[in-house]
Amino acid sequence: MKNYKIEAFKKASICRHFENQVFKNVELKNIKFPVYLSAGQEYVPSSIYTILEEKSIEPNIFIQHRGHSHYICAGGSIIDLINELLGRKNGCSGGMGGSASIQSLEKNIFGHDGLMGSQVPIAVGHSYKTRKPTVVVMGDASAEEDYVMSSLGWASTKKLPILFIVEDNNLSILTEKKVRRNWEMHTLARGLNMESFDISDDPMDIRKVLENYNFEYPLLLNINTHRKYWHSGAGQDGDQFDRYEEQKMELGEIANIIDTENKLFIDELWQRQLEIQ
Numbered sequence: 001m002k003n004y005k006i007e008a009f010k011k012a013s014i015c016r017h018f019e020n021q022v023f024k025n026v027e028l029k030n031i032k033f034p035v036y037l038s039a040g041q042e043y044v045p046s047s048i049y050t051i052l053e054e055k056s057i058e059p060n061i062f063i064q065h066r067g068h069s070h071y072i073c074a075g076g077s078i079i080d081l082i083n084e085l086l087g088r089k090n091g092c093s094g095g096m097g098g099s100a101s102i103q104s105l106e107k108n109i110f111g112h113d114g115l116m117g118s119q120v121p122i123a124v125g126h127s128y129k130t131r132k133p134t135v136v137v138m139g140d141a142s143a144e145e146d147y148v149m150s151s152l153g154w155a156s157t158k159k160l161p162i163l164f165i166v167e168d169n170n171l172s173i174l175t176e177k178k179v180r181r182n183w184e185m186h187t188l189a190r191g192l193n194m195e196s197f198d199i200s201d202d203p204m205d206i207r208k209v210l211e212n213y214n215f216e217y218p219l220l221l222n223i224n225t226h227r228k229y230w231h232s233g234a235g236q237d238g239d240q241f242d243r244y245e246e247q248k249m250e251l252g253e254i255a256n257i258i259d260t261e262n263k264l265f266i267d268e269l270w271q272r273q274l275e276i277q
């Protein structure tokens with residue numbers, strides 16, 4: 001299990017240093033439009049795609065606005081993402097999508113259109129047509145859109161090969177879940193006869209529920225996680241629990257080495273792209 005934890009840490013570490021560079025470049029005004037940082041939540045995608053890689057499953061992936069880490073962990077080009085955030089034509093969405101609508105044709109990552117939760121009916125329809133393994137990611141607030149529930153119902157009825165990931169950071173911009181609703185996504189999914197779990201973003205928790213899952217049926221995971229920075233832009237509300245720091249402590253010296261190497265790698269990539277006019 002040590003290798004799994006290290007592989008998941010490697011991915012998370014690339015994402016953390018990538019997001020720290022985005023933060024810095026927003027402050028420096030090199031990035032001029034809204035960004036949605038996924039720092040703090042890296043362990044959701046880093047665990048999922050490490051497990052899917054072990055199984056040699058390459059799903060179709062539908063993400064939403066806070067998607068940098070999903071894009072990176074699923075193998076999207078980091079250079080294309082940097083160029084996208086710099087608004088360049090050679091960005092992953094032609095410089096027109098910005099942070100919220102990133103995509104990768106090579107890795108079958110479909111970008112978001114900006115309407116909260118729209119990716120869920122689109123992913124379900126796509127999965128219904130292709131019958132290929134599909135991953136769709138939504139926030140805890142996007143999950144509340146009415147068309148999400150009807151899509152879950154259809155996926156359950158048709159036993160589609162689709163993994164629904166709810167990245168539950170407890171927030172809709174700044175409004176906490178308890179103000180918005182008295183129900184939970186995993187119980188809603190179970191009410192629709194779908195297998196579902198409410199778990200933390202600890203890599204072992206994620207592994208436990210995905211280890212034996214091979215997309216034979218729909219599955220919904222409500223994964224509790226922590227957003228490190230503001231909803232949009234570069235800022236910090238307060239000290240949150242940080243899964244990345246926790247894993248770094250647990251893994252010890254090897255994690256420190258990976259962290260240092262990946263920081264250097266990402267910082268140099270950004271520097272090189274910034275120097276190209």
Ligand SMILES: Cc1ncc(C[n+]2csc(CCOP(=O)(O)OP(=O)(O)O)c2C)c(N)n1
Nearest residue numbers: 066114115116139140141142169171172173
């Ligand atoms: C239908 C719709 N309503 C409102 C918005 C404005 N909006 C954009 S992101 C957001 C909150 C999203 O929260 P969540 O889905 O939990 O994702 P998170 O930002 O927490 O990652 C809102 C209200 C929108 N884009 N679309």
Ligand SMILES: [Mg+2]
Nearest residue numbers: 139140169171
């Ligand atoms: Mg949220």
